[in-house]
Amino acid sequence: MLQILFDALSLGSLYALGALGIALIFGVMRLVNFAHGDVIAFCVFALLWPSTDAMAIVFAGQLPWYLLVPFVLLCGAGLSVLCEIVVFRRFRQANPATMMIASFALGFVIRYFLLMLFSSRPKSISLLPELSQPVEILGARLPLLQLITIVTTMVILIGLTLFLRQTRFGLEMRAAAENFSMARMLGVRANRVIMGAFALSGALAAAIALIFGAQTGTLDIQMGASIMLMAFIATVIGGLGSLGGAVLAGFLLGAASVIMQVMLPIDARPFRDAFVYGAVILVLLFRPQGLIAARGTKERV
Amino acid sequence: MSLLALSDITIRYSRLTAVRNVSFSMDEGEILFITGPNGAGKSSLLRAIAGVTPVAGGRIDLAGHEITGQAPENIARLGFSMVPEGRDVFGSLTTEENLLVGTGMHARERGWRSRAADELEAVYATFPMLKERRHGQAGLLSGGQQQMLVIGRALMTNPRLVAIDEPSLGLAPNINDQVYERLIALRAQRQLTLLIVEQSSARAMMVGGRMILMRGGQIVLDGDARTLGNGEAIQAAYFGYEDN
């Protein structure tokens, strides 16, 4: 039972962090950033030296954790900000559909760039191996990593909340997410806020990459995309642009996946995702605006 | 030199020309009402000054700088503060957070924090009810309270020129009177330059000052509000000589 709870929480953590990364950018820019998953993949491969061999040549992956974590976070934030400056900045005045297509295209550029450097073969790596030992809690044996995943996610969520509520930059970001042009008329710098959102979102992508890499031990170019889909769904269910909603929906999706994995009859289990998506459709039928409707219906300028 | 000068401003929304060759200027300390019927182009003009609506032609100068095509955040830094039509309260933020959003642009200057705190107290002194609701969600304030909040918010940036688009919109007459009372007191207190948009010219005649009347994207009258207010000229201008 406890095991199920922890499975649900740790899977939900990944979805919640992913959804948050998408919701942050949507909040300030009305951009659904489909390149987010490829930023995750990029962060994962930042652990390796470029090589098309099947054998992974570990580079940053062998750094001690206190260097590894900041390095990967910086990679994520850096790439994400770079995407903003090189690509999305030119689409600020474009309509949301155009921006969405641009983000798709950018995602493919990043993915093929990784393919070129690393080939499409999944590579195995043992990242932070000391975390895979089990620990005993209330009579249940749980992987230490799962515990750390959940704790890390909680710390990130609390940290982000404090950042948004207590700092000047956080205040400016919340104001801009609700009404971008009004915030600008009050002197809030558009570029700074948007770059800040991209940096945060990229750092969240990096956190996912680290957790996922440590959990699975395999690095696969497709992995970003699979989390991304669920994260994207969580963002929509949560109410596009609502950060709290994104997190809540991320955890709900994680829970739904894990519970169905356990409850469904054995024969139906391979179709688990079909049931999860079915539930998603039901939620959207009853609450098309999402669980928590976002404020800020005003258009950006 | 004038504080604000518009020359030959034209504003277009794809094929519709909302403002056509409008020129006027304002001196420091002046109060100017822009009035005119719905669709006259008043809000477009204000948004163009603020930098959120692009102009198709002409030039705008503020405090000795050309601001045509500048970003809104830079125009705000030159001392322009705007209360848009519909007020645009940040509904999910608290009252106090709304007031504080605009203080960040002075964050590079020395002592900005204490100045922001003083400014906050000054706004609370003018609008005590905002202080009572300081930690409440701004979206839950009444229309009149929200109007006071956005005026306070506009003052927090320590502006030289405050533009307010239809402060009366959706307010009961007695609340509206209160809003204007405070505005006039504030103007005397701080030597504010005020640019106020209203549909009706009644308020301008009551308050006095200069009045520009717009119709169909153009200026049709420009003069002293009280002398313009002698009925017929303004009626004719408002409804148009050539209509029907």
Ligand SMILES: Nc1ncnc2c1ncn2[C@@H]1O[C@H](COP(=O)(O)OP(=O)(O)O)[C@@H](O)[C@H]1O
């Ligand atoms: N964002 C916009 N897009 C297209 N047309 C607009 C927009 N804003 C205003 N207009 C049009 O421009 C004209 C002037 O509008 P506006 O400036 O709001 O006038 P006023 O504030 O005097 O009522 C109107 O015909 C209006 O329909």
Ligand SMILES: [Mg+2]
């Ligand atoms: Mg208007």
